[in-house]
Amino acid sequence: MSDLPRHVDIHEEGPREGFQIEPGPISTERKIALIDALSETGLKRIQVASFVNPKRVPGWADAEAVVAGIHPHQGVRYTALWLNEKGLERAVALNGKLSLRGNISMCASEPFSRRNQNRGLEENVRVQHAQIGIFKANGIPVESISMMAAFGxxxxxxxTPATVVATAAQGFDIAAAHDLTIKSLSLADTMAWATPESIKRVVGAVRERWPALRLNLHLHDTRGLGLANAYAGLEMGVASFDASVAGLGGCPFAGHKGAAGNVCTEDLAFMCEEMGIETGIDVEKLVAAAQLAEEIVGHPLPGSVMRGGTLAKYRKH
Amino acid sequence: MSDLPRHVDIHEEGPREGFQIEPGPISTERKIALIDALSETGLKRIQVASFVNPKRVPGWADAEAVVAGIHPHQGVRYTALWLNEKGLERAVALNGKLSLRGNISMCASEPFSRRNQNRGLEENVRVQHAQIGIFKANGIPVESISMMAAFGxxxxxxxTPATVVATAAQGFDIAAAHDLTIKSLSLADTMAWATPESIKRVVGAVRERWPALRLNLHLHDTRGLGLANAYAGLEMGVASFDASVAGLGGCPFAGHKGAAGNVCTEDLAFMCEEMGIETGIDVEKLVAAAQLAEEIVGHPLPGSVMRGGTLAKYRKH
Structure with a gap:
């Protein structure tokens, strides 16, 4: 009936997504407390900071202090985001505690690239070539392609799925020019257009072209379809997802303020575990971390299991 | 890949579910205003009142006045809930404006039946036989079986799916004893235990036994899986769902206060329409009704599309 994976990897992006968008201010100590709590849940990869212009994103002015303060957990990879060379420099200075990976960043929409990245797709190809040079110079491996706006x-x-395949193919061409081996492709539903059916169409088209490629989905829950879309991905054998604890972080592209952003980590982990798919995550601990996140930001966050509770206590009877 | 229906029917239960649980007080006029707004959306069936003990459910003490005040819309069937003979009497007095249907009410869990209905399953069978007599005496057709706790x-x-099939079979036996023809079976995830995979298992088992039976799903979103479960139902060809505008109504069985209840009507309709499944619903009008519901209850409701917006305005470009 379906091709569910036995195990999925969930990449936690809540701290980075959330603290950049929350009106705050949130103290460095509280940010560290949340990351440390997340480190205890079984998550294997946590994006802990954003090295961006502190004038534009004041919530991450303390990125260095947060990274310095966290207590790394054996087996957890701590990652960060940067948007330009200055940001990369700041991240590189903390490599070791951070575990940086480069990425070929594509976009399936010309107008979105112009508005969001301030460059057209052709220019983006040139930028990606240049970025790879910088990654190489800093000893940062590049093994993945990501794609914004892949579903609308x-x-x-x-x-269309054809556009997604063509855009990914461009990414592979860029990689090939630098003798890079791409192991994974991450498709982002940046503006929350995906439905379970479009997830299947797009993933199916990509799978047909690159059968061995590991796929990751970065899903937004802005219109409530986040988990339904994740389930469609699981049905297609997708075994890697980005998510955000408690649903931290909003969606800047939504029609109204207060719309949800990334799919919620503990809800996704709960769904997987309930269906017998291993996540390596202790969902109860993750729910506690989600409740801590809500306490830290001081207002309700979109997560459901943190309110509804898991089923563990009923099974013990 | 899947067996999606071309058209689904969504039964609106928001007014009944919501106004019984909201701390209120909410004026009769405001209740009527919401129902009238829902009548304009293309919904074909709206549960508009609950005839229950006003001492236990003060939010529905004005059920008669609400039914008297609504402006019926051509092609919309207005239904109501009752829990005992006294309630049925009150509903029957309004039949004509209401369009009452009887139902054989089963439960897949003995302890839940004892706690929620104050009777064991054996006694419930006797009660259902008696109920059918009352329905017949009042000229109310009985063409459906419903089942609580069907997923956990x-x-x-x-x-187990086997328990669901056995419980449904008991319902069919009750119907047969009264020469009733059952056309549909509604499976309720009363305590929000379902996952997309258990939806498929249970629906598959029921389908195998009664291939021509129309199935309805009553899903709760308490743990965030409501739409994912609905999608799994759609994949199995289920073409009838209960839902609640804006997600009105909570879940009394959740671990924590403030957990979501029924799956949200406009989110479900949005998902269906985006996948090319007709609902007959104008999603924009339904979003406006959801926003009205939130205004009426005076606090945020769980719906997502009412915050994130539909995609219509982007498609007009």
């Missing part, structure tokens, strides 16, 4: 775009409308 | 139970744990 507020400015370009529908994105 | 806080007091009994997992519910």
């Amino acid at each position: 775009c507020n400015f370009a409308g529908e994105i | 139970c806080n007091f009994a744990g997992e519910i």
Whole structure:
């Protein structure tokens, strides 16, 4: 009936997503407390900071102090985000405690790329070539391609599976020019256009072209379809997802303020575990971390299992 | 890949579910205003009142006045809930404006039936026989079986597909004893235990036994899986769902206060329409009704599309 994976990896992006968008201010200590709590849950990869312009994103002015303060947990990989060379420099200075990976960043929509990245897709190809040079110079491995707007775009409308495949192929061409071996492709539903059926169409088209490629989905829950879309991905054998504890972080592209952003980590982990798919995550601990996140930001967050509770206590009877 | 229906029917239960649980007080006029707004959305069936003990459910003390005040819309069937003979009498007095249907009410869990209905399953069979007599005496047709706790139970744990099939078979036996023809079976995830995979297992088992039977799903979103479960139902060809505008109504069986209840009507309709499944519903109008519901209850409700917006405005570009 379906091709569910036995195990999925969930990449936690809540601290980075959340603290950049929350009106705050949130103290460095509280940020560290949340990351340390997440480190105890069984998550294997946590994006802990954003090295961006502190004038534009004041919530991450203390990125260095947060990374310095966290207590790394054996087996957890701590990652960070940067948007330009200055940001990368700041991240590189902390490599060792951080575990940086480069990425070929593509976009399936020309108008979204112009608005969000301030460059067209052709220019983006040149930028990606240059980025790879910088990654190499800093000893940062590049093994993945990511793609924004892979399921639809507020400015370009529908994105076809053919466009996604063509955009990924461009990414592979860039990689090939630098003798890089790409192991994974991450497809982002940046503006929350995906449905379970479009997930299947796009993943199916990519799978057909690159059968051995590891796929990751970065899903937004802005219109409530986050977990349904994740389930469609699981049915297609997708075994890697980005998610955000408690649903931390909003969606800047939504029609109204207060819309949800990333799919919620503990809800996704709960769904997987209930279906017998291993996540390596202790969902109860993750729910406690989600409740801590809500306490830290001081307002309700979108997560459901943190309110509804897991089923563990009923099974003990 | 899947067996999606071309058209689904969504039964609106928000007014009944919501106004019984909201701390209120909510004026009769505001209740009527919401129902009238829902009548304009294309919904074909709206549960508009609950005829229950006003001492136990003060939010529905004005059930008669609400039914008297609504402006019926051509093609919309207005239904109501009752829990005993006294309630049925009150509903019958309004039949004509209401469009009452009887139902054989089963439960897949003995301990839940004892706690929730104050009777064991054997006694419930006797009660259902008696109920049918009352329905017949009042000229109310009985063409459906409903089943609570069909996917799991806080007091009994997992519910197997075999138990669901056996419970449905008991319902069919009751119907047969009264020469009733059952056209549909509604399976309720009363305590939010279902996952997309258990939806498929249970629906598959029922389908195998009664291939021509129309199935309805009553899903709760308490743990965030409501739409994922609905999608799994759609994949199995289920074409009828209960839902609640804006996610009105909570879940009394959740671990924590403030947990979501029924799956949200406009989110479900949005998902269906985006996948090309007709609902007959104008999602924009339904979003406006959801926003009205939130205004009426005076606090945030769980719906997502009412915050994230639909995609219509981006498609017009």
